[in-house]
Amino acid sequence: MRAQVATATQPLAHYAESFRGLQGSATTAPWFLRKLRQDGFVRFSDRGFPTLRDEDWRFTNVAAIAQTPFRLVPNGGRLPAPSDLAAYRIAEAAGEWVFIDGRFAPSLGSVRDLPKGVEVGSLANEIENNPGAIEPHLGRYLNIERDPFSALNTAFIDDGAYIHIPRGTVLRSPIHLLFISTAHNAPSVHHPRNLIVVGETSQATIIEQYVSLGRGEKVLCNTATELSVGDHSVVSHYMIEREEEGAFNISTLRIQQGRTADVASHSLLAGGALVRNNVHPVLAGEGGECLINGLFLGRHRQHLDNYMLVEHASPHCASRQFYNGILDGHAHGVFHGRIIVHKQAQKTDAKQTNRNLLLSDTAQIDTKPQLEIYADDVKCTHGATIGQIDEDALFYLRSRGIAEASARRLLLFAFASECLERMRAGPAQAYVENLIQQALGYVGEASRIQNHQESVP
């Protein structure tokens, strides 16, 4: 009944058309890929876009996406000039791998410092040239049953990043994947699909950064990443969303963790009109640790939704979710954290904390923890706070001579930097710190605001 209502109001026909176009054109695609896409499309067609009645989407209305006739970005558009990307490069990274509307654009990137044996490049190329490396992983982790956008992404798997880090490899510098949404004169969608496979006892930092170039018609970037982390490996993943304020961005990070693997997912949501970031780790091996650390900075009418599904599937694993939100104007933030502790996952230690600052009367936050516990020996805690700028702290700073505007920024930065402190020190952390300073209006003072690191030798 409900499904009928949904389909009636959602113009899904053009997705079917795009889908037939993709499957028909790429006859060279291997069978496993065609099957994955087919399953994804069937699932998406059955389900349609989610509505507020879906438990996982209670706080986020995607009608604006559902009702827009998005078309796949056509192949072979003009590439931006390298100088247009200068502002987004991270000098200390191992290199940039640039994706224009989801397609790898090797000429715009550069490789500076990559250890031997590490592969970073295009998923499409790898599928074509080395499908045996892809088939065991692609689509194996992402849950297309639960999430319609993951199903949609899977239906349109075409290109994105492929990273393979062999066992025993330590990457000193972060890998920077730069995803650029370009402007078009009709509503456009792209579905970057990333696969990151990290072998055992390795160490790496991967940054996914989403930005926009130019302004045109509506853009939907519906991206999904499968990150498989081998036993004893240590991986930090960064999701940085800073597209223009009209953009739609739906992202899913699905993490599969081996034994005693230690994974951190850091997200900074600062751009976009309607943004949803799903983080879905499965702690599949004993003794795994997962940190999910997020900061969302919303203003105007931005809608920033942080959804986590943390699955404890093995004993002795620990997960930590820490999200801080700062919302101004009419911005709407969501923290929706679900923890599932499976029956065998004894001695689970799961914690979630969401702290929010609302800077205006019209800003809004929905925060919802959900626990589903099937094991009996577990420790799960959650807490959420919603507050304003601490007026006592503000007066204290001002009484020492610090002007009101600076004092406010200082307090906001202090609040935001709780997230920075949970990151490993290094180029990725420094980059995010800089972005936060920019977002909070620190321009010109940036070099001096390093308070949490200012130390007395």
Place this chain on the structure above:
Amino acid sequence: MSLLEIKDLHARVDGNEILKGVNLALDSGEVHSIMGPNGSGKSTLAQVLARRETYEITAGQVLFAGKDLLALKPEEAACEGLFLAFQYPVEIPGISNAYFLRSAVNAIRKYRGEDEVDAIDFLPKLRERLKLLDMDEKLLNRSVNEAFSGGEKKRNEILQMAVLEPRLAILDETDSGLDIDALKVVAQGVNAMRSPDRAILVVTHYQRLLDYIVPDYVHVLVDGRIVRSGGPELALQLEEQGYAALESAAASSGSAA
């Protein structure tokens, strides 16, 4: 001209009049003490002078170094050289004490048209002041007042005063929560700051602190008014007799007014 001149100051909060006509004058080089029972308005007076906006001024005037203090914002008052050591110092997670101190110093220097100091140039002076207050350097790398003990918070207030070198320092119950050794250290720190160019206003409930910081003048605030002024001997007298006699006197003068 006095450094600070308070004339018939009335202030209220949430519709309740707390200060009911305070008159007081301080000169540079002097140490004054304001004593008074709980709830008499001591902290209100201190906070009004530091320009806390929650208090509504209904009458009166305050001149600070010839300027209309009540027209200044808190940060402007600070930059003009007014300092308040809080009765309840505020915890600010995420901002290191060292950074906070340097930001304050630089804000004030900027206001005065002086060059800012960087972390390295700032450190020697900071270390010297820490020593004066017998404080652990580790407190500099911690968030401002966060998880500080009561005594550490009070010392941290005096440290800020010592670094900012105000023209007028108001110390609100800086003695409360200190054991006798800590009290001596804090008093020593304050005494080291006594100078002909600086006035200090010590707000306290108990006479104890005044054994170590001997004031030139003592004023007794009861129910929002200064009911007695005198020399240091007034503090001793209050210690012996308590505030009760003065409170009943204030009540009768209040009803007569």
